[in-house]
Amino acid sequence: MLNEVIATRYVTPLREGGSLPGIVEADDLGTYVMKFTGAGQGRKTLVAEVICGQLGRRLGLRVPELVTMQLDPVIGLGEPDQEVQELLKASGGLNLGMDFLPGSLGFDPLAYEVGSAEAGRIVWFDALVNNVDRSWRNPNMLVWHGDLWLIDHGATMIWHHNWPGAAASAGKAYDASDHVLASFRPDIAAAAADLAPQVTEELLTGIAAEVPDEWLVDEPGFDSSDAVRRAYVAALLPRAATVAERITFAAPAAPRSSGAPGWLTDRRGGEGR
Structure with missing residues (x-):
């Protein structure tokens, strides 16, 4: 099960996210990116984060550690930003935290080389969970200590917004033409051969059990x-x-900048100056 911590201090909002996540300190002395039940997308976003984040971690992909976070709405009383204050007041109880990666930088496909094997594993995983939010416009990937980390899985498994059509929706193809890693020749076949056998009923049942009852x-x-x-x-x-x-690719893709914060690497992925 996910570890549970208590939020002790709200540090700052992350306004790049549509749901207004925030950096929060907790009683375990850790710092987390907190996602709130009171945000507009609601609790299903948190369910998707847990299922997809934990599945990614089990498959060997780099996803920051997840925790559940107890939030006392009183934390919001001193916030000068009315929007933040209202969000905190609406999110009392159990929320989700993702380990904060200090010094990480937004992934830019023009600045960082990704091997076909790693690209294939990420694209295959995104296809499995039907992630519609890993495009070159919004990669939702970070580079930390030279490695790729996957974040923000709230826009996955779109079928859970319409359960009567879930079986049909989950069976649809995945168009990866706009995927931020499409230009790196992702080796889908190798990824499937390695990862698909690992996705067992036992694995998925164990991951689903980690979702708190109150979100379901x-x-x-x-x-x-x-x-x-x-x-x-x-x-x-x-x-x-x-x-x-x-998994389909409409046409050979050329890498396009994601507009991530400015930084340089050589094409081997090492940090440059």
């Missing part, structure tokens, strides 16, 4: 939180076996 209760069409968990497993398990065959 009262889901329309389900009589229990465990029933919702089984629905996630039922959507992801068959997709893992065949999704590699349904």
Whole structure:
């Protein structure tokens, strides 16, 4: 299960994110990027973060550690920004924290070389969870200590917004033409051969069990939180076996800048000056 910590201080908002996540300190002396139940996207964003983030970690991809965070709304009383204050007041209780990577930089495909094997694993994973938010416009990847880290999986598994159509939606192809790693010749076949067999019912069931009950209760069409968990497993398990065959690239892609904060690397991925 995810470790649970208590938020002790709200540091600053991250305004690049549409849901207004914030940097928060916790009682374990850690610093986290906190995502709030009171944000406009609601609790399903947090569910997606847990399932996809933990699945990525189990498959060997670099995803920052996730924790659940208890938030006392009183923390928001001293915030001068009215929008932040209202968000904190609306998010009392259990929220989600992602380990903050100090000094990390936004991934730019024109500044950092990615091998075809790593690109293939990331594209295959994004296809599995139907991630629509890893384009060159908004890569949602960071470079930290020379390695790629995957963040922000709230816009994945779009089928969980319409459970009656989940089976059909989860079976659709994945258009990777706009994927930020499309230009790095992702080796999808090798990724599928390695990763697909690892996505078992046991693995998915264990990951779904890490989602807190309170983020799953009262889901329309389900009589229990465990029933919702089984629905996630039922959507992801068959997709893992065949999704590699349904990843499409409309045309050979040329790398385009993501507009990430300015930094330089040589084309081997090492930091330059």
